[in-house]
Amino acid sequence: MEITLTIDGKEVLFKSNGAVAKRYMMQFQRDMLKDILSMGVTEKSFDKMSEGEKVKWMRDNIDFNMFYDIAWVFAKTANNEIKDPLSWLESFDEFPILDIIEPLQGLLEKTVSSKKK
Template sequence: MEITLTIDGKQIPFKSNGAVAKRYMMQFQRDLLKDILSMGATNKGFEEMEEGEKVSWMRENIDFNMFYDIAWTFAKTADNTIQDPLSWLESFDEFPILDIIEPLQSLLEKTIASKKK
């Protein structure tokens, strides 16, 4: 699955495939699934939360450094020519992480979802 988001006026592709978890482990020496699960579960879907609930839940549950790493991994999977994580982030004047968390959620779901019913 691939999506494109506009960040700082640039069209940035993000992609999920079978290599995402391995790329994340190779770059950050952490397990992607464990990091995703460490963000905690909620009784409501993110899209069902009120804006204040979203901000409160994110503040309590999301390690934003980890989410920058996840975003970079999806971007690197879509475009193998991008630089290391810090150089990539420095290429943006603005990187509104709160604006991209929700759109990237679908990629996270595809990465960890099971096809079993």
Template sequence: MEITLTIDGKEIPFKSTGAAVKRYMAQFQRDLLKDIMKMGVANIDFDNMTEEQAIEWMRDHIDFNMFYDVAWVYAKTANPAIPEPFTWLDSFDEFPILDVIEPLQELLIKTIGSKKK
């Protein structure tokens, strides 16, 4: 699956493939699936929280650095020519991670999801 997002006026492609989890491990020496599970997001009922409560919960429990890493992995998968994470992120004046997380969730679901019913 591939999507394109506009970040800081630039069209950036992001792509999920079977190699995304391995690329994450190779670059960051962490397991993507374990990082996601550690956050415990699957057990939280955000529908019964106010927006303020949800933001407070996220601030206390979510490692936003991980999402920058995930964004880089999917961008690197779509375009192998992009530079290492710090150089790539420095190429943006603004990188609104809260705006990027939601569209990238679909790629995460494709990476870790199951087709079993």
């Protein structure tokens, strides 16, 4: 699955595939799935929150550094030419992580979901 987002006026491709969790582990020495699950909210419970509750929950519970790391992994998976995480982030004057989290949710779901019913 791929999506393109405009960040700081630049089109950035993000991609999820079977190597994403492994790339995350190799780059950050952390388990991506454990990091995601550590936030402790399910999609169903999040959908029931009001917008104000969602903002408060995200402010109180989200490790934004983890989302920068996840965004980099998806971008690096789409484009192997991307440099290290810090250099990539420095290439943007603005990187509105709160605007990017929701669009990347679909890629996250593809990474952690199961096809088994």
